[in-house]
Amino acid sequence: xxxxxxxxxxxxxxxxxxxxxxxxxxxxxxxxxxxxxxxxxxxxxxxxxxxxxxxxxxxxxxxxxxxxxxxxxxxxxxxxxxxxxxxxxxxxxxxxxxxxxxxxxxxxxxxxxxxxxxxxxxxxxxxxxxxxxxxxxxxxxxxxxxxxxxxxxxxxxxxxxxxxxxxxxxxxxxxxxxxxxxxxxxxxxxxxxxxxxxxxxxxxxxxxxxxxxxxxxxxxxxxxxxxxxxxxxxxxxxxxxxxxxxxxxxxxxxxxxxxxxxxxxxxxxxxxxxxxxxxxxxxxxxxxxxxxxxxxxxxxxxxxxxxxxxxxxxxxx
Amino acid sequence: xxxxxxxxxxxxxxxxxxxxxxxxxxxxxxxxxxxxxxxxxxxxxxxxxxxxxxxxxxxxxxxxxxxxxxxxxxxxxxxxxxxxxxxxxxxxxxxxxxxxxxxxxxxxxxxxxxxxxxxxxxxxxxxxxxxxxxxxxxxxxxxxxxxxxxxxxxxxxxxxxxxxxxxxxxxxxxxxxxxxxxxxxxxxxxxxxxxxxxxxxxxxxxxxxxxxxxxxxxxxxxxxxxxxxxxxxxxxxxxxxxxxxxxxxxxxxxxxxxxxxxxxxxxxxxxxxxxxxxxxxxxxxxxxxxxxxxxxxxxxxxxxxxxxxxxxxxxxxxxxxxxxxxxxxxxxxxxxxxxxxxxxxxxxxxxxxxxxxxxxxxxxxxxxxxxxxxxxxxxxxxxxxxxxxxxxxxxxxxxxxxxxxxxxxxxxxxxxxxxxxxxxxxxxxxxxxxxxxxxxxxxxxxxxxxxxxxxxxxxxxxxxxxxxxxxxxx
Numbered sequence: 092x093x094x095x096x097x098x099x100x101x102x103x104x105x106x107x108x109x110x111x112x113x114x115x116x117x118x119x120x121x122x123x124x125x126x127x128x129x130x131x132x133x134x135x136x137x138x139x140x141x142x143x144x145x146x147x148x149x150x151x152x153x154x155x156x157x158x159x160x161x162x163x164x165x166x167x168x169x170x171x172x173x174x175x176x177x178x179x180x181x182x183x184x185x186x187x188x189x190x191x192x193x194x195x196x197x198x199x200x201x202x203x204x205x206x207x208x209x210x211x212x213x214x215x216x217x218x219x220x221x222x223x224x225x226x227x228x229x230x231x232x233x234x235x236x237x238x239x240x241x242x243x244x245x246x247x248x249x250x251x252x253x254x255x256x257x258x259x260x261x262x263x264x265x266x267x268x269x270x271x272x273x274x275x276x277x278x279x280x281x282x283x284x285x286x287x288x289x290x291x292x293x294x295x296x297x298x299x300x301x302x303x304x305x306x307x308x309x310x311x312x313x314x315x316x317x318x319x320x321x322x323x324x325x326x327x328x329x330x331x332x333x334x335x336x337x338x339x340x341x342x343x344x345x346x347x348x349x350x351x352x353x354x355x356x357x358x359x360x361x362x363x364x365x366x367x368x369x370x371x372x373x374x375x376x377x378x379x380x381x382x383x384x385x386x387x388x389x390x391x392x393x394x395x396x397x398x399x400x401x402x403x404x405x406x407x408x
Numbered sequence: 409x410x411x412x413x414x415x416x417x418x419x420x421x422x423x424x425x426x427x428x429x430x431x432x433x434x435x436x437x438x439x440x441x442x443x444x445x446x447x448x449x450x451x452x453x454x455x456x457x458x459x460x461x462x463x464x465x466x467x468x469x470x471x472x473x474x475x476x477x478x479x480x481x482x483x484x485x486x487x488x489x490x491x492x493x494x495x496x497x498x499x500x501x502x503x504x505x506x507x508x509x510x511x512x513x514x515x516x517x518x519x520x521x522x523x524x525x526x527x528x529x530x531x532x533x534x535x536x537x538x539x540x541x542x543x544x545x546x547x548x549x550x551x552x553x554x555x556x557x558x559x560x561x562x563x564x565x566x567x568x569x570x571x572x573x574x575x576x577x578x579x580x581x582x583x584x585x586x587x588x589x590x591x592x593x594x595x596x597x598x599x600x601x602x603x604x605x606x607x608x609x610x611x612x613x614x615x616x617x618x619x620x621x622x623x624x625x626x627x628x629x630x631x632x633x634x635x636x637x638x639x640x641x642x643x644x645x646x647x648x649x650x651x652x653x654x655x656x657x658x659x660x661x662x663x664x665x666x667x668x669x670x671x672x673x674x675x676x677x678x679x680x681x682x683x684x685x686x687x688x689x690x691x692x693x694x695x696x697x698x699x700x701x702x703x704x705x706x707x708x709x710x711x712x713x714x715x716x717x718x719x720x721x722x723x724x725x726x727x728x729x730x731x732x733x734x735x736x737x738x739x740x741x742x743x744x745x746x747x748x749x750x751x752x753x754x755x756x757x758x759x760x761x762x763x764x765x766x767x768x769x770x771x772x773x774x775x776x777x778x779x780x781x782x783x784x785x786x787x788x789x790x791x792x793x794x795x796x797x798x799x800x801x802x803x804x805x806x807x808x809x810x811x812x813x814x815x816x817x818x819x820x821x822x823x824x825x826x827x828x829x830x831x832x833x834x835x836x837x838x839x840x841x842x843x844x845x846x847x848x849x850x851x852x853x854x855x856x857x858x859x860x861x862x863x864x865x866x867x868x869x870x871x872x873x874x875x876x877x878x879x880x881x882x
Contacts, residue, residue, distance in 0.1 A: 092592065092594055094594065095594040095597060095598065101855075102855060102858060102859075105855060105859060106859060106862060109859055109863070110866070113863075247866060250866075251865075251866035251867070251869070251871055252871045252872050253872060254866070254867055254868065254869070254871070255816045255819055255820070255872075256816070258819070258867060258868075259867050260819060260822075260823075273815075
């Protein structure tokens, strides 16, 4: 029996060592890769941008930064990551700015239903895995449960659990660039024009929780202030907003709340309400919708901001 | 508590530690307590459903042993069979039966309908019921002595490694081992852990991985045609095999660590060259149960050729119904029954005058088994026929259908066949004892095998969620 325990212990030590080596090798390769949006953003250092779009998938797939850049000669980037809640968005922005990148004006897409949440979305759990050993990243995630200690200290466990994202295929992909990136060179990705028919006709309230303390949104506001980034909040179009008097009052109240913090808020949620040909699904625009909405954002949101202020970072191309 | 969960890892470690520390006379009782805890971890009320027939079987067996009167014996056996099969019927088939009556009545334009019951199927009921029935039948025939201690009998019924999905063990195999629980032995622990690791690999790296694509196609049969359906069906064949044989390997492995040998449940069934051979390699503990308690009492093969074929057909029909209350399982059983009957008739009358070369026979058998799996996996009869119809639609683009899948699901599809090929190579090597020989070779090579298997689980296993085993629903 003693021999058995010795053999088991030896096997465990060998396994630990093997997985530690694998973890180091995989992490090194992932940090060099750019296939996922998080990798691309994390690698960026010392860049200067006139403006940035930020948010969840509704920021990621809604505005064509490339079109705006071409038309305005401004330098913009899309920092949004699909599935990201406000806590994840805060971390992305914080890391981006701490890596020496500068933004003149940040346009943050806020979803009424999730802008006040203090949770992380399950789909974004693995997005920062290659950087979990970085102090900033771990300190952010450790408050979301003990599992993050396992991800941080048990070698390779995080890659094994999420091997469909950080598996051997991603390792090979990041080593040899086998597949094209999942986003364009400005950080955007767009849904095709599809025959979207709303699966249920129920109009949604999409109202802000006015009693929420907006912990992470306030952190974003504070971060932008400290880094001298002008911040504007906006809500991207929905296909099925229930536009009631209560809804209008709610939007106005949120606008006032943000105004008191010195932040502008523009509500585009109802701009294409019930125009299903603009949408890929209930909450995401299709390419046609993106084209129209991008023009709207360019003319009425971005250009007015830069008309009066000569961008410090204008990169005329 | 699933075998592929961290909870089970903790539970198993605690059980093994207590087993080692306790004096030998208390071991069996600790394992009984552990088994009850294991079963109650699903739903504590289940314990009463398990103990009600077990209590009756215990006293029936004692009565059977005491009496020589054949009428009284038959009466006692009937009590056991009616109790066990009655409970099984109620939990598994009552609603199906009522639904069928209501459908039949509605054909005559009547609005009369019997109410359906709100029943939750107790996990493992089909397995422990059959194990309990085999005990009373064996005592009835005098091939097994009645157990005198109720708690020891309870352990036979509830022994946790094989409680929820088999293998179904005969009392002659299991009872002597449970009444004389050996001390832990290094060799048993090594063999047991190795089997558990192999079973875990089959379950989480192959079955659970293949399940994604299978579910996509089978849960949306309208959207998939031709090659998509063929691939999903082949994937399901390996999913169910790896899921169930993976569970069996883990169950056998867990028992082995405590020195208990459970019966082997699978012997590389997809290498079979006939349907008859397939059933001698697939779910062996169930097919031998049906052979001994259904097929042989019907007369087996010691009857006329046509009756023999009918006996085979009936046995497989019963096997189909055992799997669940659905016409899908009835058809699945009928397909296997029909093919077994035809093979049996052919062996006597030789109406087919040629025989296929081994490889072609293997491919043919696998194709037939896969075809039958469509009925087994499809959500209902309508979907089964829709999928078969779609399978032969060649005016759809496979690539176009695959374009709609997410990156993760394309990955699941892409790794499916390499994993299947790896499984077949490893299973073939086990058939020739090459794999086993590796484990008795030098230590570095042995460690390399263990580490490779664990790394494969890390690379391809579905670890983000612990999925249940398919056969838990039966």
